[in-house]
Amino acid sequence: MGDRRSTPRILPVGEHALLVELPDLAATLGFFDEVRAAALDGVIEAVPAARTVLVKYAPHAVSYADLAARLARLDAADGASSGGRLVEIPVHYDGADLADLAGLLGVSADELVRRHRGSEYRVAFGGFAPGFAYLSGGDPLLDVPRRATPRTRIPAGAVGLAGTFSGVYPRESPGGWQLIGHTDMVMWDLDRTPPATLQPGDRVRFLDAGPARAAVVRAAAPSDTVTPRRVVDHSGPALEVLRPGAQAVLQDEGRVGVAGLGVTGSGALDRPALHAANRLVGNGPGEAVIEFAQGGEVGAHGEVVVAVTGARAELRLTRRSGRVDMIAGPSPIALGNGERLAIVPDQGLRNYMAVRGGFDVPAVLGSRASDTMSGIGPAPLTMGSVLGVRTTNSVPLPPVGDPEPWPADRLPADVVELPVVLGPRDDWFTPHALDVLFTQPWQVTRHSNRVGLRLAGDVPLERAITAELPSEGVVPGAVQVPASGQPVLFLADHPVTGGYPVIAVLTTRALAVAGQLAPGAVIRFAPAGDSLTPRLVRTPTPLELS
Structure with missing residues (x-):
């Protein structure tokens, strides 16, 4: 790396992360490269940004003090190396802001395009949406302000400028970047591994794809969500959502190592409740469960065993005969075909319902968690959503005894x-x-x-x-x-x-x-x-x- 060294400033970020502050973007990219190459024990993920690198770690594997000392010894010199994969992106330079930006910068539209194509960029860090990458290293002239009023809808593939960065919108979203063109290249596709076209450290060149043909209809980006099946003739057991409450979503322990793609971890908000519900039905601790906000109700297709934890609640079990039984607290509950279980919260907001064997829903980026901000993962559950239940992957049920007490210290x-x-x-x-x-x-x-x-x-x-x-x-x-x-x-x-x-x-x-x-x-x-x-x-x- 370069000869210039600087001592990074290291700051605590809660119990599981620290923030390394560098003097500028070049030093940040260089330091990020060094962190990845060092493969330090206990480090889970490093997330670069404009002048910092967030380092997430496992406290049981390395202490804050030891990790900070090791990071302080890494080289923070400029990271303008020529390494990294080269990605070429063909662009139709027909953006709505191209002419106005050229006038603002005092050049012709052709000159602006020439300067945009004439530089090699580097993926500096991820942004506000999955697959969005901030690209640094462009022509110094192309330093432009964001739009005074953001657009409410920018299509997938739009190429824009903001500040000294260039970027490509991976999916339709609002945004305030100045648009100079679009690409037909798909920037985010969950059917690929990895799903993001651009990864931190990649080099990028923009190519002139010429005028776009008006007759070409651009395909929509692949969906980021997986909608749970509605069962019509299901051969195995299932749970049907009869009432979703204020919100019902599938959650597990979340996604790990995907922040560089612009994807957050998501997962259950009350992790101890997630683990307790799974333990009661004999699942592994991270098996996906239904997270209900402000109560809800499910019905059984076939015979299933469930458990409910989280907020203190009254559990009402309606038998096929119409008899209603009250369940005193968190414990395994056997539901027969056609029987219903309602959650009526008393204290707290969210309950977690696990089912023995787990829900038969595909994982997205290694998790079945529903990310409500980005839309990644299983879609939110609505009235009538039916989730198949796997019949394996469980251990023997815990012995039947007194129900576990509701954990008052978390209510x-x-x-x-x-x-x-x-x-x-x-x-x-x-x-x-x-x-x-x-x-x-x-x-x-x-x-x-x-x-x-x-x-x-x-x-x-x-x-x-x-x-x-x-x-x-x-x-x-x-x-x-x-x-x-x-x-x-x-x-x-x-x-x-x-x-x-x-x-x-x-x-x-x-x-x-x-x-x-x-x-x-x-x-x-x-x-x-x-x-x-x-x-x-x-x-x-x-x-x-x-």
């Missing part, structure tokens, strides 16, 4: 205190803001979902550094603070990168509790210190909530 009531680890960007906030973070109650607003909890407090968090933060990798549990000063607590379906500073990150135990918080719930943040377990505290006074 929200009154004010919930959530331990956090400060950083990585707590130094972007005033001392007063840090005091407010820990002393002020925060209420979960109705604009909350699996992507994150939007919080509201009387006093917004004031920033000491008001400059724009280049996008950098984020993790579940990150407490990100936008310009309004009202935090957003990221959950499992969060974006891979974010452009606002993260003041703190929840502990692992606290993250499971956050997944059970409904709109209107009140929380307090607490420094993790020696206690990483969330706890319930007193009910706030009217003055504190006013």
Whole structure:
């Protein structure tokens, strides 16, 4: 690598990651190459961004201190090497913003195209959508602002510019990049391995494909979702969703190692509840389950064994005779053909229903989790969705005994205190803001979902550094603070990168509790210190909530 060395700044990101801050994009790409080549023990994934590399690790395999010391010894010199796979992308230069951009830059449209084609780019990092890649290394002239008003619909294959980056939209989405053309190359296809055409570290050249023929009808990008089968003549056991509640989705432990593709991990919001439900029916801990929000009901096709964990709930089993039995707590429940099980939550938001053998649904990128932000994975379940059940892959059921108690330490009531680890960007906030973070109650607003909890407090968090933060990798549990000063607590379906500073990150135990918080719930943040377990505290006074 190059001769220039710089000492990276290393910052904590919760209990399972750290952020390495570099001086510029070139050093970041060089450092990312070094991390991949080093193959350090305990490192799960590295996520490059504009000036940082997020390194996720397994604490049982390597400590924060040891990993930070090893990373500090890596070379952070410029990463402008000629290595990496070369991908050539043919472009029809017919974008809606081409003429206006040429005028803004003081060149002809032909000259703008020549400069765009004349550079070799490198995939710097993934972006806001699966398969979207920020391409660096273009002509210095092509430094353009985003559109003042983003478009609500940009088609798949659109080629755009924003700042010093170039990029190709892998699927239809909103966006604010300046469009200069389009390509017929499919940039994201789940039937391929890997599904993204562009990978971090790849080199890219754009070719002039000439005018597009108007008669050509471009094929739609392959679907990212797998819709569970509706069973008409199913030969084996199945579960039918009779009532999905506020939301019903399939979830497991999520996806690992796909952030470089722009894909988040997703997975069950309450991981302990996922594991407990599977244990009760004899499955492996990571088997996919149905995650219900605010209750739901299923019906059995054939004979199945299920278990329900998570929010404290009343379970109503309706027999074929019409008799209704109440199930006291988490335990294996045998359902006969035509019998129904309803979940009526009492405390908490989400329940997890496992079925012995697991659901017969194909995995997408190594997981059966439904990512509600990107649409990857099984589609959300609706009334009438029927899921086949596998009849193998289970161990003997646990002995029948008293039902497991509902885990009260993870069920929200009154004010919930959530331990956090400060950083990585707590130094972007005033001392007063840090005091407010820990002393002020925060209420979960109705604009909350699996992507994150939007919080509201009387006093917004004031920033000491008001400059724009280049996008950098984020993790579940990150407490990100936008310009309004009202935090957003990221959950499992969060974006891979974010452009606002993260003041703190929840502990692992606290993250499971956050997944059970409904709109209107009140929380307090607490420094993790020696206690990483969330706890319930007193009910706030009217003055504190006013």
